[in-house]
Amino acid sequence: MSRTAIPTEFEDLLSATGRRVLAGAHPLCGALANPRTRFLAKADLIDRSKAERVRRALEASLVDELELMERPIPPESISAMRHDYGELLPKTSRARTIYFESRRERGVKAAERIGLARMMRSASFRAFAEALVGRRLAAGWGLQVLRYGPGDYAGPHNDHHPENKDARSGYIDLHLSLCSQGVAHQWLVYSRAGHFSEIVSVAQPATVTAYRLPFWHYTTPLVAKRGKDAARWVLLGTFLYR
Template identity: 55%
Template structure:
C-alpha cells in the first residue's frame, strides 16, 4: 500500500466500533470534558490497530524526511544568573522533531497534503469526534501539527496558555493521536492535579487518543527505547487544535 493509500481522508475510517459510538454521540465518554474539574482524557481501543500501523508507516515514508528539530534546552542563566536561593524559574524546554502543517509553502505541508494527512486532520469526522468529547461546539478552522519523539525526546513542564490570543485565552481543545513503533518501551504524560504533578499516564500506544481541555500544567517524559532498538524507536503524535465556536448573540 502506498503512503497516500494508508492515510484516510476521514478520521472516521480509522475508528473501531467503540470509536464510532463516540462519533455518533452514544458513548459514555461523550461530554466528558464539559466537566470543569476534568482537564484530560486518554482513550484506548478507539482506533483500529491495523489502520493505525498503516498510518504510522505512511508517516515514516512520506513525512519523516521533512521534519525539523525543535530543541529548546535549559538556558544556563537559569542557574548562573540567580541571585537568591530557591528562586528557580524554568522556561518551557523541549526536544522533538515537528512539522507545523499550517505553513502551506513548506515542504512538510506539501508532503502531508500529498499523502492525505491534511485532509485527515481537517476532516469533519475528527471535528465531530472532538466536539462530542468536549461537550460543546468547536470552530471547524483548526490547527494541525505533527510531532515525532525519538529516544530521549521530551516536552518539559508547560501549560499551553495563550493570554495574548483573544479566542484562545479562555481555553481551547487539543486532540492527539499517538502512533508508536514496537521499538518504544515507554513515554508518559505527567499532569498537575490540585497544584501538584501527581498524575501520570502512558501515551506511547499505537492509536492512543489523548484529548486536552487546555490550559493546564503538564509535561511529557523522555521517550525510552527497548534495548538495542533506538534507531527504530519513534512515537508520532498527530495534533489537531480547536478553538471553541463563537456563541451566537441572541436577537
C-alpha cells in the same frame, strides 16, 4: 507506501468504540465538559491495524521533511538566579515537527501529498473533538505533526496564551499518538489539585489524548527497547470554541 493507507476521513480510523463516541452514544461523550476533567487518554478508540498502516506511511514519507524543534534549558536559569529557591524554568522540549503555518513549506506539501493533511482537516476530526468536549468548536483549527525519538520530551508547561484573544479563555487539543513496537515507555504527567500527581502511558500503538487547556503537564523522554528503533508520532489538532 500507498496513499490509501491514510483515509480521507478521521472517522475511518476509529474502532467500534471510537465510532460510538463519534455518534454520541458512549460515556466518554461530554467528558471534558466536567470542570474536574482536564485530560483524557484512551487506547481503544482507534483501530490498531489501520493506525499501524498510517504510522508506516508517515515513516516512509515524512521523516526527511521534519524540522528540529529544540528548546534546551537556558544556562541563565541557574547563572542568573539571585535568591535561593527562586528558579524559573521556561518550556523546554526536543522533538521533530511539521508546522502547518504555510502550505508552501516542504513538510506541509509532503503531508498533503500522502493525504495526511486532508484527514486531519476532515469534518469527523472536529466532530470527534466536539463529542469529547460536549460543545461546538470553531472551524479552521490548527494542525501540527510531531515525531518523538529516543530522549525526546516536552518539559513542564501549561499551554496558556493570554495574549491571544481567541485562546486566552481556553481551547481543546486532540492528539492521535502512534507508537512503533520499539518504544519501551513514554509518560504524560499532569497536575491535579496543584500537584504533578497524575501519570498515564502514551506508548501504546494507538492512543487518543484530549486536553482541555490550559493546565500544567509534561511528557517524559521517550525510551527505546534495547536494540530497537523507536518513535512516537503525534497528529495534533487545536480547536477553539465556537
